[in-house]
Structures are given as structure tokens and as C-alpha cells.
Amino acid sequence: MKKKGDLWLIGGLVLLIGIAFIFWALSRGGEGTMLVVLQDGREICRMDLARVETPYQMTLLEEPEKLVLEIERGRARVVEAACPDKLCERTGWLEKPMDQAVCLPQRVIVRIEGGRLDGVAQ
Template identity: 30%
Template sequence: MKKRDIWIILGVLIIALIGIVFINLNKDSEAETLLRVTSEGKVYKEIPLTAETNETFNVETDLGLNKIKIEDGVVSIYEADCPDQICVHNTPIDQVSEMIVCLPNQVIAEIIPNN
């Protein structure tokens, strides 16, 4: 190997390292996922999800009331006035493409990528 080859390899490694550091810095500052809550087919609220996200809010419409809780980035519907209560008994969600659906109240809480 010649000196020039070593310098080229070092240059490529330094550029790659800078790229990795830059990507990791941006990951920490932005949530990778969003909670999108839709009601009657319209977006009601979008919240960036991180492991530290903690929030509670109500989705109230003419069809009914759903209470949604985010605790440490995990989403659940903890109370609803629908007759079947399937949404309340649903397993909490925390991964992209997972959702909780309340059909009687037409509320959907789904986790989507933050693009």
C-alpha cells in the first residue's frame, strides 16, 4: 500500500464518522414516530412520540368520548363511553403501524413514521 492509499482510506473513514455523528445528533433531537389521532375521518391531533412522551387528552365528538393516555411513549385509550369497550381493552401501542380503533366513536389512534 502506498502513502496516498492510506490517506484516501483515512479520508473516507473520517467522512463516514462525521456522517454517523451527524445522523445520531439529529435522531436525538427529533421524534422518529408520531401518534396520529383521527376522528370521523379527519386528523384530530398529531403528537411526536419519544420514550419520554407523557400526555393525556380527550377526543370528544357528537359520537362519544375517548380518553387517550401516552405514558413513556406508550399509547392507550384508558376510557371511552362506547358500549363494547374494545378500544379500552386493546393492548397499548408503541410501534409504527400499530393502532387502536374505536368503531362506535369513529376514533383511530395510530403510530406513523415522522417523515
């Protein structure tokens, strides 16, 4: 037999879980999700992925260090890189904050920043 206090406790826990889920869903991306590309620790590109209207490819580095990104609304990926192992290409789509593709031979990091936590953490 449940007491009135037990029902309040269960209701409060359900409410807290619901609020936590909403904050988690909001922090996963959407408006303010930024694509950032660094080479040798210097930022060479930054763009808001929520503002991309049509998919396109962008060449960031020319030969011999060629690096081509495919960019769509809310996500991006490396489609061509002039490195021997192609790990950055095989990383796939970067969609959520903290997703990243790294090309060590070219000293390039392609990552997603965004959500509520990035502003505090930086």
C-alpha cells in the same frame, strides 16, 4: 472441509443479517414516532411521542363521545371511551408503527406512525 469461498459467503450473510437487524431496530420507533388520531377520516390530533417528558392523560372527545388517552414517552393507549364494547380500551399500549386502536361507534382510529418506511409509504 470448508473452502475459502464458503467462509466469504458465510461472512457476507452474517454481515447482511446484521445490517438488516439494525434497519429493523431503527424502524420500530423512537424519534419521529407519531401518535395520530382520526375521526371520520379527519385528523384531530398528531404528536411526537418521543418528545413526551412526563406521562399524562388527554381528553380528545367530550361527552357523549368521550375518549381519553394515556400518553407516555414512546407509547399511548385508550383508557376511557364511551362505546359499549370497549375494544379500543382492551387493545392496550400502542408502541410500534402500524399499531392502532379502533372505536367503531365513535368512528375514531388511534394509530402510531413512524420509522423510515412511513415516510416512503405515505
